[in-house]
Amino acid sequence: xxxxxxxxxxxxxxxxxxxxxxxxxxxxxxxxxxxxxxxxxxxxxxxxxxxxxxxxxxxxxxxxxxxxxxxxxxxxxxxxxxxxxxxxxxxxxxxxxxxxxxxxxxxxxxxxxxxxxxxxxxxxxxxxxxxxxxxxxxxxxxxxxxxxxxxxxxxxxxxxxxxxxxxxxxxxxxxxxxxxxxxxxxxxxxxxxxxxxxxxxxxxxxxxxxxxxxxxxxxxxxxxxxxxxxxxxxxxxxxxxxxxxxxxxxxxxxxxxxxxxxxxxxxxxxxxxxxxxxxxxxxxxxxxxxxxxxxxxxxxxxxxxxxxxxxxxxxxxxxxxxxxxxxxxxxxxxxxxxxxxxxxxxxxxxxxxxxxxxxxxxxxxxxxxxxxxxxxxxxxxxxxxxxxxxxxxxxxxxxxxxxxxxxxxxxxxxxxxxxxxxxxxxxxxxxxxxxxxxxxxxxxxxxxxxxxxxxxxxxxxxxxxxxxxxxxxxxxxxxxxxxxxxxxxxxxxxxxxxxxxxxxxxxxxxxxxxxxxxxx
Ligand code: GLC
Numbered sequence: 001x002x003x004x005x006x007x008x009x010x011x012x013x014x015x016x017x018x019x020x021x022x023x024x025x026x027x028x029x030x031x032x033x034x035x036x037x038x039x040x041x042x043x044x045x046x047x048x049x050x051x052x053x054x055x056x057x058x059x060x061x062x063x064x065x066x067x068x069x070x071x072x073x074x075x076x077x078x079x080x081x082x083x084x085x086x087x088x089x090x091x092x093x094x095x096x097x098x099x100x101x102x103x104x105x106x107x108x109x110x111x112x113x114x115x116x117x118x119x120x121x122x123x124x125x126x127x128x129x130x131x132x133x134x135x136x137x138x139x140x141x142x143x144x145x146x147x148x149x150x151x152x153x154x155x156x157x158x159x160x161x162x163x164x165x166x167x168x169x170x171x172x173x174x175x176x177x178x179x180x181x182x183x184x185x186x187x188x189x190x191x192x193x194x195x196x197x198x199x200x201x202x203x204x205x206x207x208x209x210x211x212x213x214x215x216x217x218x219x220x221x222x223x224x225x226x227x228x229x230x231x232x233x234x235x236x237x238x239x240x241x242x243x244x245x246x247x248x249x250x251x252x253x254x255x256x257x258x259x260x261x262x263x264x265x266x267x268x269x270x271x272x273x274x275x276x277x278x279x280x281x282x283x284x285x286x287x288x289x290x291x292x293x294x295x296x297x298x299x300x301x302x303x304x305x306x307x308x309x310x311x312x313x314x315x316x317x318x319x320x321x322x323x324x325x326x327x328x329x330x331x332x333x334x335x336x337x338x339x340x341x342x343x344x345x346x347x348x349x350x351x352x353x354x355x356x357x358x359x360x361x362x363x364x365x366x367x368x369x370x371x372x373x374x375x376x377x378x379x380x381x382x383x384x385x386x387x388x389x390x391x392x393x394x395x396x397x398x399x400x401x402x403x404x405x406x407x408x409x410x411x412x413x414x415x416x417x418x419x420x421x422x423x424x425x426x427x428x429x430x431x432x433x434x435x436x437x438x439x440x441x442x443x444x445x446x447x448x449x450x451x452x453x454x455x456x457x458x459x460x461x462x463x464x465x466x467x468x469x470x471x472x473x474x475x476x477x478x479x480x481x482x483x484x485x486x487x488x489x490x491x492x493x494x495x496x497x498x499x500x501x502x503x504x505x506x507x508x509x510x511x512x513x514x515x516x517x518x519x520x
Contacts, residue, residue, distance in 0.1 A: 004250035005094060006197065006274060006343055007308055008443050009046035010435050013347045015316045016051050016075060017061060017405060018385045021398035027405045028385065028397070029053075030076030034084045036388075037091055039417065043351060044435035047094035049199050049254075051316065053081070054100075057107045059168035060367055061383070063201065064105035068186040078193075085194050094196035096252065101183045102202040103169040111170050119159045126176050128162035128208060129155075136160075141214050143227065148371035151227075164205055164227060166367040174206045174236060183236075187243050197252035200240070203267065203276070204257045207232040222258075229263050237272040244273075254310055261301035268307040275310035275343060276302070282318050286329050286497050288460045288473040292451065295340065295460075303341075303447045311337040314347035320382045321347070322427075323356035328496030331430060332471055335491040335499035336460075338438045339469035341447045346431070349386050352415045353427035356381040363407050380406055387416040430491050437489055437501065441467040463504060471499040 014033055022031030030053060040048055052062035053075045062072070071078050088095050104111055110126050117123035119131075130140035136158030143151040145163060152160040153167045162171045172179045187198065209226035219225070237255065244251045254275040255267040267276035278298040284290055298309050313334055314321040321330035330353060337344045359380055366378025385404040388396030391413035394404050413419070420426035445465030452461035452470070456479060461470035468484050475495045481487055485502035492498025 003444060004252070004274075005046050006250060006252040008341065009343045010044070010338070010438075011047045011049050011096065011343060011345045012040055012043065012045040012351075013315055013345055014040075014048045014050050015348055015383055016053050018383050018397075019348055020386070020388070021394075021402065021404075022076075024399045024402055025074065026385075026394070026398055026402045027074060029074070030071065030080035030084055032398075034080065034087055037084070037087050037093065040088075040093055041091040042432065044432055044439075045093070045346070047096055047196060048088065049096040049098065049197075049345070050084070052098050052100060052201075057105045057168060058365075059105070060166050061365065063100050064103070064107075064166065064169045065100050066105045066107050068099070068101075068104075068182075069189045082193060089194070095194075096197035096199055096254075097190050097195050098199045098201055099183075099186060099190070100201040101172070101174075101186070102205040103163065103165060103171045106168040106170055114161075114170075115155060119155075119157050124159065124161075126173055126179055128171050128173050128212075129159050130162075130212060131158055132160045141212055143215060143225075144221070145371065146221070147368045148373070148376065162208070162227075164202070166371065168367075171205065171208070173208075175210070180236075180239075184239065184243060187240060191244070191247050191251065196249065197254065198240075198244070200237070200253060200255050200273070203237070203255035204229040204233060204259065204263075206236045229257065229259055234266060234269075234272060237267060241272050261297040265301035265305065268302050268305050270305060274307065277312050277345065278309040278342075279312045279315075281333075282312055282314065282324070286325055286333070286473045288455075288458050288471070291336075291471075291473065292460050296451075299341065299447070299449065308447060309340070309342035311340065311342055311344045313337055313344060314350045314382075315345070316347060316383055317379050318382065320354055320356040321350045322353040326496055327353045327427070328493035328498060331427065331491035331493075332473075332497035332499040334431065335434055335489065335501060336469060336471045338434050339442060339462075339464065339467075339499075339501060341442075341445070341449065341464070347382075349382075351428055351431040352386070352417065352420055354384070354386070354415050357384045357406075357409050359384070359406060365406070384408055384412070387412045389413065389418045390416045430489075434489060434491065434501075441465065441488075441501065441503070466504055468502045468504050469499060470502065471497065473497050 017028045019028040020032030020036045021028050053071055055066040055070050055072045056062045056064050085095050114123040132138050139150050139152035145151040147165050154160050163169050207230045213226050244253050253273040255273050257264050257276050258279050264276040267273050281294050302309055364380050366380045368376050369378040384406045385397040393408055394402055395413045420428035450463045455461050458473050485504040487502050489501040
């Protein structure tokens with residue numbers, strides 16, 4: 001029996017608003033994506049995850065959803081979505097959609113009704129609504145919003161509603177039967193249309209402690225909280241997993257969870273989802289000892305449930321990989337992740353090594369900027385529309401002369417697809433080669449990783465199947481890799497981090513001693 005595609009696949013995250021504009025309004029859309037599907041086929045990825053394209057008030061770039069079972073007219077139509085799925089399938093690509101079930105837009109009909117209906121109403125029971133303290137003057141608890149400020153907003157009549165994100169994203173109460181039924185209906189709606197998988201946005205937030213306890217003294221973001229990753233949240237993923245299993249084909253559900261390995265492991269128990277993101281490494285500096293521990297922990301947390309990790313190389317919520325780790329680091333980590341057991345999620349534009357853009361203040365749309373009082377510049381710098389041609393602006397993203405929803409900086413065309421396609425040393429060329437070679441070397445190689453225990457300090461390496469992956473974190477001399485096998489691919493820089501893939505041509509000969517390296 002062959003393993004399902006997602007187990008060791010590569011998924012490209014298409015941030016739809018910034019991928020390609022087919023209609024000429026400066027915002028990426030479904031027709032734009034459809035026209036670029038051959039590019040994604042050529043990249044060699046198995047699937048795309050398309051970020052929200054539902055009707056939205058755009059207070060959080062589409063993650064504030066007004067109707068979960070429709071397409072925002074600015075981004076296309078349901079027919080366009082069907083055409084994306086059909087064309088993708090014809091090209092051998094799968095399509096995953098992004099389900100935002102934790103909250104809705106404040107313009108969603110349910111929330112409008114709740115605002116109007118008043119305190120204690122049935123309409124408000126679909127949300128997390130509490131009386132304020134001090135006769136309604138103060139928020140019910142001191143819970144902070146993930147985007148800054150309080151997580152509670154007053155209705156103005158003594159009751160407050162919970163929003164873990166922006167004030168325009170009220171949290172749904174998933175203990176309410178209407179909310180549960182609606183979530184399931186949404187899931188079936190997209191699966192019925194033939195999508196191959198689902199990303200569950202803000203997956204850990206669906207269950208809140210009904211006692212709404214105060215956070216303990218000294219609590220910090222990232223610590224356990226009464227609104228994330230509670231035991232009860234797993235009942236939802238068991239239900240969703242059951243729905244997914246009713247559909248034919250290898251459908252996949254991936255949980256967007258930001259916790260450490262022990263937090264994400266439970267989401268991939270055999271009766272839950274197929275994947276939960278391994279996001280933790282995204283925030284970590286490139287240090288060999290640290291990464292050896294991180295990677296081993298991530299593997300252990302999911303392999304014990306018979307699953308493999310879903311490595312995130314980047315995404316639309318963090319700084320661009322080429323800025324976070326440097327371009328050499330982004331290359332080295334890409335090759336490292338592609339060599340590990342599991343599925344790799346690559347963020348559109350990172351295959352071009354796009355840098356984070358420092359946008360002018362007035363161009364920033366991310367609610368975190370406003371809610372943090374300007375101290376956090378937010379995530380827009382990683383969402384600037386992609387450059388397809390060398391110029392002029394908008395670099396093939398939209399028809400000539402169209403201003404883009406986030407401004408592209410001068411010189412953006414130096415990173416263009418057109419240019420990188422012609423350069424064998426480009427990040428794009430490396431990504432294409434690596435994805436193909438990975439399939440040949442490692443797909444189906446199983447979950448076993450044999451770490452090379454005696455590499456020099458600053459190095460990390462392992463054998464899998466008949467090949468070896470070795471990473472040097474940071475600059476340093478290149479040891480003689482000859483003893484490990486024939487070098488097949490290198491990604492990184494001689495004066496920075498780098499990863500080498502080698503074919504271990506004689507099984508059993510790729511030990512550190514034979515490579516002539518000193519033990520630490
Ligand atoms: C997820 C999304 C992020 C969004 C948030 C609220 O973390 O990835 O972009 O802002 O959920 O929906």
